[in-house]
Amino acid sequence: MNNIVVNLSHKSYPLYIKRGLINQIGDEIAKIYTGKKIAIITDENVNALYGKVVEDSLKNSGFNIKTVVLKPGERSKSVESLLEVYDKLLDFGITRGDIIIALGGGVIGDLTGFAASTLLRGIPFIQIPTSLLAQIDSSIGGKVAVDLPKGKNLIGSFYHPEAVFIDPNVLNTLSTKFLHDGMGEVIKYGAIKDADLFRKLENFKDDHDLLANIDEVIYTCCSIKKVVVEKDEKDTGDRMMLNFGHTIGHSIEKYFNFEKYTHGEAVSMGMYLITTKSEALGITEKNSAERIKNLLIKYELPYEVKNLDKSKILETIAFDKKNNKDNINIILLNKIGDAFIKKIKSSSMIDYI
Ligand SMILES: NC(=O)c1ccc[n+]([C@@H]2O[C@H](COP(=O)([O-])OP(=O)(O)OC[C@H]3O[C@@H](n4cnc5c(N)ncnc54)[C@H](O)[C@@H]3O)[C@@H](O)[C@H]2O)c1
Structure with a gap:
């Protein structure tokens, strides 16, 4: 055990x-x-x-x-x-x-x-x-x-x-749909804290291979969450790191009335979108967004929403209970396995979606 x-x-x-x-x-x-x-x-x-x-x-x-x-x-x-x-x-x-x-x-x-x-x-x-x-x-x-x-x-x-x-x-x-939905969060852990986990997910042959090794994956994810929660139980500092992909993800879920995308799917698109932007801004190591995208495709998760109304997404982000009026904390990657929290002006959020 x-x-x-x-x-x-x-x-x-x-x-x-x-x-x-x-x-x-x-x-x-x-x-x-x-x-x-x-x-x-x-x-x-x-x-x-x-x-x-x-x-x-x-x-x-x-x-x-x-x-x-x-x-x-x-x-x-x-x-x-x-x-x-x-x-x-x-x-x-x-x-x-x-x-x-x-x-x-x-x-x-x-x-x-x-x-x-x-x-x-x-x-x-x-x-x-x-x-x-x-x-x-x-x-x-x-x-x-x-x-x-x-x-x-x-x-x-x-x-x-x-x-x-x-x-x-x-x-x-568990149905494949919910297995993959959970994989959205597993990919997140790899992206923010553990490049080895990310590589393992890239290397699993298929779901069968994933399930054969799932106890190790669960142990790694729980160990990451344990450390983060111990440092910041009430979600005012480091724990926000777990929100990688979530600011945009939540607003996508809301935009579609919680009917079109599951939480994992919305977070998946959020992770890819924000990383594409931060890579273009020179913040994130090149090829990170591509690696995220390939992993999302592998676990049958969506990576982009076509014809997204960005102004609506921005409006929803502004109403999120986690954000105050003037500033937003967003989570960005330096590279796969290494994330950081960036406080930006709410008006700059447009650069990241
Ligand atoms: N508390 C937190 O920190 C936290 C973090 C992330 C998400 N959440 C919440 O978690 C909820 C989503 O959880 P979820 O995705 O587990 O949804 P869920 O509880 O609805 O479970 C998904 C589906 O899988 C079925 N199921 C569960 N275990 C099964 C099994 N072993 N075999 C077959 N079917 C099984 C359930 O009956 C359900 O139909 C949301 O409400 C979200 O807000 C909470």
Whole structure:
């Protein structure tokens, strides 16, 4: 088992990465939790595939289980689902001494984490991330949230899990679309922090080869995120580096009403676009944008939007909650594996899209 520990000033928690871990989850949780009650929050897809395995394993270890199953997809990251989850957890008689498990992708992780952080002023929770995006990104770092009709992640907090259990084998059932969507973020980690990882991604023959080596990829990505989060838990400094491709990506997602492109796809286009521009401005080493583009093509991710209305994109960037009125922090590459934060005047953003 590969272990990583996230060390924050107020809390530390382990990430365990091991193939087949989901089958032994009861034994693993019994090592860190002495209570009896466990609530599992999951979605219909993940429940159909792994609900029984997890429940059986927990029951065999003597736990009393209640599973709450939500519809799959971003729409479940809503206040309505949150109320449903609170209600079912209270019916189960949950207390602050019990534990909640998030079993699923980023939607379930974010929603469950937010429910756990707020119900009864905070109940401990555990992440069992099952999508690639959740295993390398959303389950680590404590950002939990639900969406509002006015935008994504508008109600949220920082609330870290007690532990994260990552079983790379569950990715074998993930659809190619969501596997590749998660690859957008994996490529990002390589581009901003790890030229070796980037090269490995270039060298994998196909998805089969990628999945055969995915535990190593997950370990590398989680190690990068751990270091960044430890330095800057609340996202005011170094953690912004993880937003490479995101400023433009978010506005592309919004521009198309969150219907045309997934998050990973939008970030992919954002990474390529900004790097093309920074390369032309002489900031980024030549050929970096081309390498990003080739990797995006390899993992069937888009790299450009045809006929993009740049003024609309600029408008959306101006409204982003992360940007203040006059300045924007953008993330640029010196070269593959080496990123930096650049504070620019909002009026200069036009040079980068
Ligand atoms: N908290 C953070 O730091 C952070 C970071 C990045 C993204 N996010 C959030 O993550 C969410 C997106 O996460 P996601 O891409 O995992 O979406 P998701 O949770 O909707 O999962 C994607 C799809 O894959 C299915 N699925 C998950 N695991 C599976 C498996 N092993 N086998 C088969 N199907 C499986 C799900 O049912 C769903 O249909 C967004 O809401 C985003 O805002 C949060």
